[in-house]
Amino acid sequence: MPNIVCCFKWVVDEAYIKPSSSGKIDLEWAEYKLSDYDRNAIEEAVRLQEIYGGGVTAVTVASSDATKGIKDALSRGPEKAYFINDDQFENLEPSQTSAILAQVIADQIDYDVIICGEGSSDMYSQQVGPRLAEKLGIPCIAFVNQLSIEDKQIIAERKTDEGMEVISAPMPVLVTVLPDINNPRVPGLKDTLAASKKPVINIELEDLASEYKRLLIDKGLKAASIERNCTHFGAGPEDIKAFVEAIRKTGVIDRG
Amino acid sequence: MSGVWIYADKYEQVFELLTAGRGLADSLGTKLTALVSGDNDTAQDLIARGADEVLLFPPLAEDQPVQDYVPLMADEAREADPDIFLIAASLKGKEMGARIAARLDTALCSECITMNIDDKGKLQMERLMYGGSAIQTVSINSRPQMATIPPRAYEPAQVIDSRQGSVRTLKKPEPSGMKVIDRKGKAQSSGDISAARVIVCAGRGLEKQEDLDLVRELAGVLGAEVACTRPISEEKHWMTEESCIGLSAKEVKPALYLGIGVSGQIQHLVGIREAGIICAVNSDENAPIFESADYGITGDLYKIVPALIEEFKK
Numbered sequence: 001m002p003n004i005v006c007c008f009k010w011v012v013d014e015a016y017i018k019p020s021s022s023g024k025i026d027l028e029w030a031e032y033k034l035s036d037y038d039r040n041a042i043e044e045a046v047r048l049q050e051i052y053g054g055g056v057t058a059v060t061v062a063s064s065d066a067t068k069g070i071k072d073a074l075s076r077g078p079e080k081a082y083f084i085n086d087d088q089f090e091n092l093e094p095s096q097t098s099a100i101l102a103q104v105i106a107d108q109i110d111y112d113v114i115i116c117g118e119g120s121s122d123m124y125s126q127q128v129g130p131r132l133a134e135k136l137g138i139p140c141i142a143f144v145n146q147l148s149i150e151d152k153q154i155i156a157e158r159k160t161d162e163g164m165e166v167i168s169a170p171m172p173v174l175v176t177v178l179p180d181i182n183n184p185r186v187p188g189l190k191d192t193l194a195a196s197k198k199p200v201i202n203i204e205l206e207d208l209a210s211e212y213k214r215l216l217i218d219k220g221l222k223a224a225s226i227e228r229n230c231t232h233f234g235a236g237p238e239d240i241k242a243f244v245e246a247i248r249k250t251g252v253i254d255r256g
Numbered sequence: 257m258s259g260v261w262i263y264a265d266k267y268e269q270v271f272e273l274l275t276a277g278r279g280l281a282d283s284l285g286t287k288l289t290a291l292v293s294g295d296n297d298t299a300q301d302l303i304a305r306g307a308d309e310v311l312l313f314p315p316l317a318e319d320q321p322v323q324d325y326v327p328l329m330a331d332e333a334r335e336a337d338p339d340i341f342l343i344a345a346s347l348k349g350k351e352m353g354a355r356i357a358a359r360l361d362t363a364l365c366s367e368c369i370t371m372n373i374d375d376k377g378k379l380q381m382e383r384l385m386y387g388g389s390a391i392q393t394v395s396i397n398s399r400p401q402m403a404t405i406p407p408r409a410y411e412p413a414q415v416i417d418s419r420q421g422s423v424r425t426l427k428k429p430e431p432s433g434m435k436v437i438d439r440k441g442k443a444q445s446s447g448d449i450s451a452a453r454v455i456v457c458a459g460r461g462l463e464k465q466e467d468l469d470l471v472r473e474l475a476g477v478l479g480a481e482v483a484c485t486r487p488i489s490e491e492k493h494w495m496t497e498e499s500c501i502g503l504s505a506k507e508v509k510p511a512l513y514l515g516i517g518v519s520g521q522i523q524h525l526v527g528i529r530e531a532g533i534i535c536a537v538n539s540d541e542n543a544p545i546f547e548s549a550d551y552g553i554t555g556d557l558y559k560i561v562p563a564l565i566e567e568f569k570k
Binding site: 134229 | 266321323346347348350351353354355357358359361362363364365366367380384385386387388389390391392393394395396397398432433434435436437438439440441442453454478479490497503504511512522526529532533534535541546547548549550551552553554555556559560563564567568
């Protein structure tokens with residue numbers, strides 16, 4: 001029966017991100033959420049467990065104030081969580097997150113299948129899954145939208161730019177999943193109550209005895225200017241005419 | 257050692273990366289190396305299009321995924337120690353780039369939208385984050401400086417006669433244990449939205465699937481391709497994901513984009529930020545799409561779209 005590990009990230013909810021007048025990004029009032037794609041990763045881990053048995057462990061690397069995220073993740077079905085946390089684990093880059101995950105998973109967790117979201121909904125670098133596979137020296141299948149286990153092999157259908165590939169790989173294996181792989185369940189009150197009773201293994205930086213160097217230098221963040229000066233039209237016949245005329249004047253449509 | 261390296265799993269993107277890489281190599285005064293799967297004719301074509309050196313991968317076995325090149329690419333890069341390594345941000349390329357970067361213990365800027373060389377000869381790169389609402393500027397403190405480059409960010413490199421370069425064939429990659437047991441092409445959709453000059457996009461404001469006919473009729477009049485937002489393809493399944501615009505779907509660069517019943521979630525807007533003219537029809541005057549549009553009509557799309565069809569026909 002497979003030991004399944006799912007990785008997740010507690011992220012700023014981008015719906016709360018509003019550029020300030022200076023064009024800076026203000027995160028002071030931002031709410032946090034479980035990264036959208038990781039909800040699919042957790043759901044897929046639990047779905048596989050329901051079919052093939054085994055266990056599901058959720059793992060995150062975060063700053064110490066992400067405890068709400070642990071509870072959220074556990075309310076979605078995993079039976080225990082590893083909370084690798086330190087105040088220095090703020091804004092980690094993919095090479096650091098994957099190296100930390102690799103060290104803890106290799107040393108402390110039995111795994112046959114590791115499931116990550118295709119990317120995180122804040123940074124969306126889409127690197128942690130593939131990097132983690134390399135650090136653990138296991139096969140990686142990215143952008144998967146269908147998953148099963150047959151004869152100790154993982155069978156994954158993954159999206160490519162050309163269409164689809166079905167891949168078989170020996171376990172242990174890492175997969176990253178797309179949002180259309182499943183519909184994540186919405187935890188109920190019972191699930192939330194049960195989550196608080198599940199074991200959480202706390203790991204801090206000093207337990208890891210390793211250095212995780214920053215390689216990517218952040219030179220600043222600004223609001224993406226997709227704002228344009230919208231000319232508004234009403235819905236009356238004259239407005240329609242003026243709207244069409246305005247578009248015609250730009251010369252982008254050949255002829256009416 | 258120095259140099260700029262490029263890799264793409266598809267030829268169109270090899271040509272685009274040759275343009276990007278040639279520019280960087282010239283400003284650094286170094287050579288451009290292209291990694292590609294193919295034969296000597298392929299290599300000569302890439303040299304004519306700007307490569308100084310081509311590293312050729314022998315063909316893979318039928319059941320070998322292209323990702324089996326990863327260990328070889330990382331070994332070659334470790335040996336040659338280039339300054340910069342660019343990889344096309346196809347789905348395969350994004351995975352391969354991250355894995356190569358992990359093997360080389362270096363950083364990678366994912367889906368880099370602009371690149372500049374600063375006065376110290378280092379790459380300054382920009383990328384989008386927070387669902388497209390913010391732009392982050394990064395540089396990389398390790399070697400090689402890696403980035404994945406979205407499709408169509410650069411013009412394809414053209415052939416220049418009389419260019420000279422060297423070709424080296426690499427060894428066959430070892431099988432990784434991963435096997436491709438089936439491949440399927442895409443379901444045929446009506447057209448390619450990523451190359452379209454005019455796009456009419458259907459959003460959640462449409463009440464039922466039949467109403468897409470109205471959008472299609474408008475597209476027909478404008479000679480446009482029909483695209484959709486994520487809820488239309490992912491939740492309602494009225495259109496295929498091939499037609500979906502947005503983050504983790506397609507980014508488009510039409511001269512004209514016309515959103516019908518599109519509210520303008522940031523994840524959708526990031527996919528149209530490069531559009532020439534953005535127009536929107538929506539019943540909610542506070543819909544976020546109006547902030548990102550050039551021309552907007554507030555009103556009932558079921559009355560406005562037929563009127564637009566009539567007016568555009570004139």
